[in-house]
Every structure is written in C-alpha cells, then in structure tokens.
Amino acid sequence: MAATVILSAVIGGVVGLLFYLYNLLLLRPKLLRSKLQKQGINGPAPSFLLGNIPEMKRIQLQLAQKDHNLVGLDHDWPSTVFPFVEKWKNQYEKEINSMILRTVKQRVEASYEKSFLQRILEGAKSDVLDYEFYNGLSTEISQNKFIVDNCKSMYFAGYETSAITTSWVLLLLAAHLEWQARVRAELLEVRRDGFLDADLLPNLKTMTMVIQETLRLYPPVGLLPREALQDIKFKDIVIPRGMGIRIPIAMLQQDPHLWGPDAHQFNPERFAHGISAACKIPQAYMPFGIGPRICAGQHFAMTELKVMLSLILSKFCVSVSPKYNHSPVYRLVVVPEHGIDLYVTKI
Numbered sequence: 001m002a003a004t005v006i007l008s009a010v011i012g013g014v015v016g017l018l019f020y021l022y023n024l025l026l027l028r029p030k031l032l033r034s035k036l037q038k039q040g041i042n043g044p045a046p047s048f049l050l051g052n053i054p055e056m057k058r059i060q061l062q063l064a065q066k067d068h069n070l071v072g073l074d075h076d077w078p079s080t081v082f083p084f085v086e087k088w089k090n091q092y093e094k095e096i097n098s099m100i101l102r103t104v105k106q107r108v109e110a111s112y113e114k115s116f117l118q119r120i121l122e123g124a125k126s127d128v129l130d131y132e133f134y135n136g137l138s139t140e141i142s143q144n145k146f147i148v149d150n151c152k153s154m155y156f157a158g159y160e161t162s163a164i165t166t167s168w169v170l171l172l173l174a175a176h177l178e179w180q181a182r183v184r185a186e187l188l189e190v191r192r193d194g195f196l197d198a199d200l201l202p203n204l205k206t207m208t209m210v211i212q213e214t215l216r217l218y219p220p221v222g223l224l225p226r227e228a229l230q231d232i233k234f235k236d237i238v239i240p241r242g243m244g245i246r247i248p249i250a251m252l253q254q255d256p257h258l259w260g261p262d263a264h265q266f267n268p269e270r271f272a273h274g275i276s277a278a279c280k281i282p283q284a285y286m287p288f289g290i291g292p293r294i295c296a297g298q299h300f301a302m303t304e305l306k307v308m309l310s311l312i313l314s315k316f317c318v319s320v321s322p323k324y325n326h327s328p329v330y331r332l333v334v335v336p337e338h339g340i341d342l343y344v345t346k347i
C-alpha cells in the first residue's frame, strides 16, 4: 500500500514537472507569442514601412520565428527567479546584435549610394564615441555597439509608432465618414493627374489635421520619461536630483481646460489654424515629445503617414465592423486591445 502511494506520488511529481516544463518552455511562450502577434507586436511588418530596409524586415521575421521563448519569458518570468533566463536573454541579445552588424556591413558593402546606414557607420568612426557611455570599451567593441544601438533605436522608435498611428487614423476615419470623404476629396483634388509626388504632400491640409487630431487622441507614446539632473524648484514643488518624472502626454492632450469641452471628441477642425490656435498652451500638444530629445523622425513619420494613407484611401473606403470593441490600452505604445476590425470596400 505504502509502495503504491509512493509510486503514485513519484509519477504525479514527474507528470507535474513535465507539464510545468511544457507550459514554461512551449505552451506559454506560444500563447503569449500569438497574443502579441495579434496585437501586431513582432509580427511581420508591412512591406511599405520597411520597404527601404528589407534587411530589417528579414531580421524581424527571423526573430519572430526564433525568439518565442524570449518573448514569453521576457514578459512573464523574471530572470531573478530563473537565472537561466538571463543566460538565454544574453545569448539572444548576442545573436541579435551580430545579425544586425552582419546585415549592416553586407548592405553597406553592396551599396554605393549614401545611405542612412552608411551615415551610422561614419558616425561610429567619428569622435562621437568619446561619450562616457563607451569609456573603457575597446574601439572595435564601442564602434559595433554604437552601430547596433543606433539600428535598434531607429527600428524601435520608428516602426510601431507609425504603424499604430495609421491604424488609429483609419479607425477614426471609418467612424467619421464625413472626414473620410473630405480627406479623399482633397486627395483627388491635389493629385489632379492621378500621381501624388513628394512636392504635393504639404498640400494635404485636411489629412494633416486628421493625423494631428489622431495623434492628440491616441499618442503612441502616452508617457514621456525624464530624470531631473539637478535639484529643480518649480513654483512650490521641489524636484530633487535623480527623481524620475513622467510627462502624461495622453492626459495633457485631452484636458478640457486646454482644449475646450470637446477635448475627448474627434474634431480635426480644431487644427485648421495650426496648433497654437487649437490649444490654450500649445506646448501641451507633444505627440513627438518636446525639447532637445524631440522625435528625430517626426517629419519622416508625417510624410510616411501621408503617403500610406493616400495609397489606402485613394483605393478603399473603410467603415467600422460591428465586431470592433473599443479598448485603447497602454502597452509599449497605445494600442487597441482587441485589434481594429474594419470593413474595407474597393472604390
């Protein structure tokens, strides 16, 4: 009898352990991964956005296939509890870094044009690396680190932000058909001969207003982190050196005291005479941040958004599907929790 109990306990323990490992290593990361993919995180990027940097797209696809453990574990399992997670993360980081370096170098060797990546490489060789951050590292390591860090920053800062803004704009235009019609009419008028070139983009005034209003209501970066580098006295408030500060962009951009009673509504008309006329304190509108660290890609992002929306709206009408469940949430950027369901009709 005792032997049966012990045997059952051992079998139960082994089965439990196997299930735990299965859950930890396979099932859970897989579920998390598909959940993240549904939100568009780590999924294959639209080729338009990455069209000019196909290598980055390839890297992203490779990562999407490879890093399911990393994604799952990163989100759920603190490395302090499972020290091996740290080891895996380091291993993945090394792999990702060498993938980026390899890609950058191959691309630069294969290209004669003055590309953005070439500029990063030139930057890596200039005295920019005198920064404290790189002190103590050998020249080669710091140059490589500079290249990899810059590629990661550009990719991190430039992809999700623009992609999610396009989605929010399409949703808002699907919900406000009169604005969709105005944007389309403007588009047809501006590209009279059927071709929209770069010089015509500034003429898309209504579209600019719609994008500005979308970025007001759904700023991808909802909070801006800063750190006080010295003691600051701000009226009656003393902010000691080293304190972390969060600037609540999303809240500032919907404050009725600043924007009027319709602050929570979609009304692109408020931007008809620019940002200063739209808001009592224009500095409270900061979807691209503010100050010396303002978004380096803001003009590129506006151009990219206009081109992408022009291409979509000149060919398709969008309307909201009854399946759509509105629930914006703060993740890495502000995203629709359940995705965006739209009906798309060819014009």
Ligand code: HEM
Pocket (backbone or CB within 6 Å): 153, 154, 157, 158, 159, 161, 162, 165, 215, 219, 220, 221, 224, 286, 287, 288, 289, 290, 291, 292, 293, 294, 295, 296, 297, 298, 300, 301
């Ligand atoms: C709708 C699209 C975008 C939004 C809303 C956005 C927003 C932001 C915000 C809020 C910041 C922080 C600014 C601060 O700290 O004051 C930032 C930084 C940055 N963004 Fe963007 N961004 C967008 C697109 C892009 C694109 C397309 C690129 C590159 C191609 C880019 C590159 C960067 C870089 C490099 C930084 C860091 C600048 C620095 O720290 O000096 N962003 N962005």
